[in-house]
Amino acid sequence: MRKLFGIILVMLIIISQLFAAKVILKVWSHWADEENKKAVFYEVARRFEAKHPDVKVEFTWYQKTALKPALMSAIPAGTGPDVFYYDPPWTEFVTEGLLEDLSDAIDWNNVEPWAKEMWTMPDGRILALQLEAWSVELYYNKDIFNQLGITIPENYQFTVDEFKKVVKKCVQAGYDAFSAGTADRDYPGFFVGEMLLLHKLGKEDMEKLYDCQLSWKDPRVVEVLNYWKELIDMGAYPKNILGIKLGESHRYFYQEKKAAMFPMGAFYPGRAFVPPEKGGQPKDFKLGIMLYPSWPDGKGNNWVLLSPGGALAVSPTSKHKKLAKEFLAEFTNPEIGALWLNKTCVPTGLKVDLSKITEHRDYWNMYFDVHKNSKFFVGLSNIKFKGKMREVVAQILNSAFPAGLISVKEAIEKLEKARLEYLKEQGQ
Amino acid sequence: MKNKKVILIFLLPALVFYILFILYPVFRTFYNSFFKIGAFRIKYVGLKNFREIVKDEIFWKSAKNTLIWAGASIVLEIGTAFLLALALFNKIWLHRFFRVAWFVPVLIPYIVTGIIWLWIYNYDWGVLNTILRTIGLRNFVVPWLGNPKTALPALIVGTTWMWTGFNMVILLAAMHSIPHTIFDAAKVDGANSFQIVTKVMIPLLRPTFSNLVVLCFIGKMRVFDMVWVTTEGGPLWSTETVATYIFKRAFKWNVYDLGYPSALATLWFIVIFVISLILGRLIKGSEIYEY
Numbered sequence: 270m271r272k273l274f275g276i277i278l279v280m281l282i283i284i285s286q287l288f289a290a291k292v293i294l295k296v297w298s299h300w301a302d303e304e305n306k307k308a309v310f311y312e313v314a315r316r317f318e319a320k321h322p323d324v325k326v327e328f329t330w331y332q333k334t335a336l337k338p339a340l341m342s343a344i345p346a347g348t349g350p351d352v353f354y355y356d357p358p359w360t361e362f363v364t365e366g367l368l369e370d371l372s373d374a375i376d377w378n379n380v381e382p383w384a385k386e387m388w389t390m391p392d393g394r395i396l397a398l399q400l401e402a403w404s405v406e407l408y409y410n411k412d413i414f415n416q417l418g419i420t421i422p423e424n425y426q427f428t429v430d431e432f433k434k435v436v437k438k439c440v441q442a443g444y445d446a447f448s449a450g451t452a453d454r455d456y457p458g459f460f461v462g463e464m465l466l467l468h469k470l471g472k473e474d475m476e477k478l479y480d481c482q483l484s485w486k487d488p489r490v491v492e493v494l495n496y497w498k499e500l501i502d503m504g505a506y507p508k509n510i511l512g513i514k515l516g517e518s519h520r521y522f523y524q525e526k527k528a529a530m531f532p533m534g535a536f537y538p539g540r541a542f543v544p545p546e547k548g549g550q551p552k553d554f555k556l557g558i559m560l561y562p563s564w565p566d567g568k569g570n571n572w573v574l575l576s577p578g579g580a581l582a583v584s585p586t587s588k589h590k591k592l593a594k595e596f597l598a599e600f601t602n603p604e605i606g607a608l609w610l611n612k613t614c615v616p617t618g619l620k621v622d623l624s625k626i627t628e629h630r631d632y633w634n635m636y637f638d639v640h641k642n643s644k645f646f647v648g649l650s651n652i653k654f655k656g657k658m659r660e661v662v663a664q665i666l667n668s669a670f671p672a673g674l675i676s677v678k679e680a681i682e683k684l685e686k687a688r689l690e691y692l693k694e695q696g697q
Numbered sequence: 698m699k700n701k702k703v704i705l706i707f708l709l710p711a712l713v714f715y716i717l718f719i720l721y722p723v724f725r726t727f728y729n730s731f732f733k734i735g736a737f738r739i740k741y742v743g744l745k746n747f748r749e750i751v752k753d754e755i756f757w758k759s760a761k762n763t764l765i766w767a768g769a770s771i772v773l774e775i776g777t778a779f780l781l782a783l784a785l786f787n788k789i790w791l792h793r794f795f796r797v798a799w800f801v802p803v804l805i806p807y808i809v810t811g812i813i814w815l816w817i818y819n820y821d822w823g824v825l826n827t828i829l830r831t832i833g834l835r836n837f838v839v840p841w842l843g844n845p846k847t848a849l850p851a852l853i854v855g856t857t858w859m860w861t862g863f864n865m866v867i868l869l870a871a872m873h874s875i876p877h878t879i880f881d882a883a884k885v886d887g888a889n890s891f892q893i894v895t896k897v898m899i900p901l902l903r904p905t906f907s908n909l910v911v912l913c914f915i916g917k918m919r920v921f922d923m924v925w926v927t928t929e930g931g932p933l934w935s936t937e938t939v940a941t942y943i944f945k946r947a948f949k950w951n952v953y954d955l956g957y958p959s960a961l962a963t964l965w966f967i968v969i970f971v972i973s974l975i976l977g978r979l980i981k982g983s984e985i986y987e988y
């Protein structure tokens with residue numbers, strides 16, 4: 270009996286030592302309630318663990334708002350994760366050195382060039398792996414457009430004058446021209462204005478505007494804001510735009526069918542292509558995509574804003590940096606890119622094995638056809654602007670301006686004041 | 698001596714918890730307010746953060762909103778609570794039901810309360826606008842939370858709905874604790890009901906009022922959840938409170954500096970502390986009633 274007890278004890282010790290020897294790779298990520306995205310992570314973890322039997326990948330799922338404060342305190346304290354979800358608007362992580370260099374860890378040939386470029390620092394370091402990326406799209410309801418006799422141009426792009434007539438027709442027929450909601454996001458209210466600015470200014474000057482180097486009093490900017498204001502005053506947006514949440518704005522467009530167009534990120538399918546009983550678009554809904562209108566003298570009419578969504582990064586205080594980087598490298602496989610697209614319907618910075626795309630082929634064909642001549646510009650107000658400038662843009666251009674609460678003159682005054690203050694803070 | 702040791706042993710767990718999770722964070726926040734704090738860099742800046750607060754327009758806007766919220770809530774919550782408590786004290790019809798019904802909102806978390814009021818104020822299908830449309834008052838239909846003029850009052854109504862029940866229960870308990878002989882004596886002296894309430898009951902409830910005012914004030918000076926769920930401080934900062942502003946400065950402005958938000962928090966702590974003391978002193982008065 271004593272012998273048996275001894276053997277069991279020894280075995281227990283050995284087993285416990287075996288488990289104790291396993292390295293735990295901690296991954297903290299957003300998407301607590303997005304099973305499709307989690308499924309991709311689990312598949313990557315499965316492949317990674319198969320190659321590293323002595324490592325266990327341990328996930329902690331967060332909501333984004335809780336994740337950021339947790340990371341900001343845990344990483345400097347050395348108690349944070351090895352790999353973490355990183356949201357590109359958190360630009361202070363770059364300036365504060367909270368992202369480990371990944372340049373030598375990943376096969377960057379399997380990553381889209383723009384995704385590599387956006388994280389490549391002047392000194393050659395590459396700081397994150399861009400998983401999600403979405404362009405700013407203008408979806409429309411084909412049935413409403415047919416009913417109103419509106420035909421989309423062959424190049425999918427109205428001129429600004431034509432577009433004004435389209436908006437007028439929609440409003441006169443009792444529809445809101447645009448579905449939009451800014452109650453829980455600080456960017457979708459600005460989509461139309463921001464795309465109009467990009468088309469007018471072109472890439473270089475848009476970059477200057479984001480960097481606060483271009484005045485909001487620039488005549489071209491004023492012209493765009495005046496044009497946008499005309500649309501707003503026609504009644505283009507829902508009266509309750511400030512009270513509508515992102516999810517509700519989707520349903521406003523495809524379930525309630527109260528709006529003819531929907532300026533939205535290309536993550537639209539992630540919400541719309543689920544069964545209608547789960548909040549998706551009805552089976553018979555006819556979705557179209559068009560380009561934002563062009564200016565006669567526009568310098569960037571073929572540019573499209575591309576917002577990087579969720580990325581992955583390695584903590585500089587991780588005790589398992591090499592393993593963490595190898596875990597990220599596991600993502601950079603075109604098969605995983607295809608799995609991501611099939612599961613989430615959200616464009617990605619990973620290269621994709623197109624032969625393995627099985628879901629929503631019609632949608633992707635339409636998307637790629639509309640954008641066959643598009644150039645993508647990585648940027649969006651909530652990523653590019655910082656400090657008070659970001660706050661003022663969110664309050665004015667994302668909320669008050671599209672809600673019709675503020676005039677062009679007032680908006681420009683507030684934006685220009687914030688710009689000059691920002692420059693002063695930066696010592697310029 | 699032995700007794701003291703035993704007391705200390707019993708106190709120790711709570712004391713350790715208090716020091717670690719309350720005292721230390723508070724003093725650390727005070728300390729941090731004199732620094733510019735990055736992830737791996739800390740730089741002493743003296744009073745610079747406080748000097749910047751003076752010039753910070755959004756802070757002043759948020760401070761004004763918060764003070765309006767606190768002031769209005771004191772009047773609305775405690776005033777309404779007193780009337781409700783009086784009704785229950787006089788045993789109105791279905792008083793047992795109303796006692797529970799009026800108290801229930803206190804039990805609902807702020808987040809849920811926020812969502813309830815978000816729905817009530819919804820422009821298209823919210824109950825408030827539906828009623829206004831039904832009774833022919835279409836001109837009064839507005840996006841309640843999307844208009845800078847109505848957003849703050851709309852949220853104040855929400856918190857008033859939530860906290861009135863709490864104040865009511867405290868006041869009712871205080872009313873019941875007044876010996877009935879005092880009211881009888883007043884009646885014998887010829888006082889009518891109104892005089893009994895104003896000349897007898899309210900003065901005797903003064904210490905309770907004082908505590909409720911301070912509690913209500915402190916609660917509203919820290920209000921965060923209700924705003925965050927409904928408006929996130931918009932439109933045009935019309936519902937920005939100091940608490941939401943501190944959070945935004947710390948985590949939403951894409952600027953890694955925990956020093957400035959700490960200075961905001963420190964300053965606001967001092968403001969709350971001083972005003973609470975003054976309010977307590979003002980309302981409590983020097984008389985102590987014994988019965």
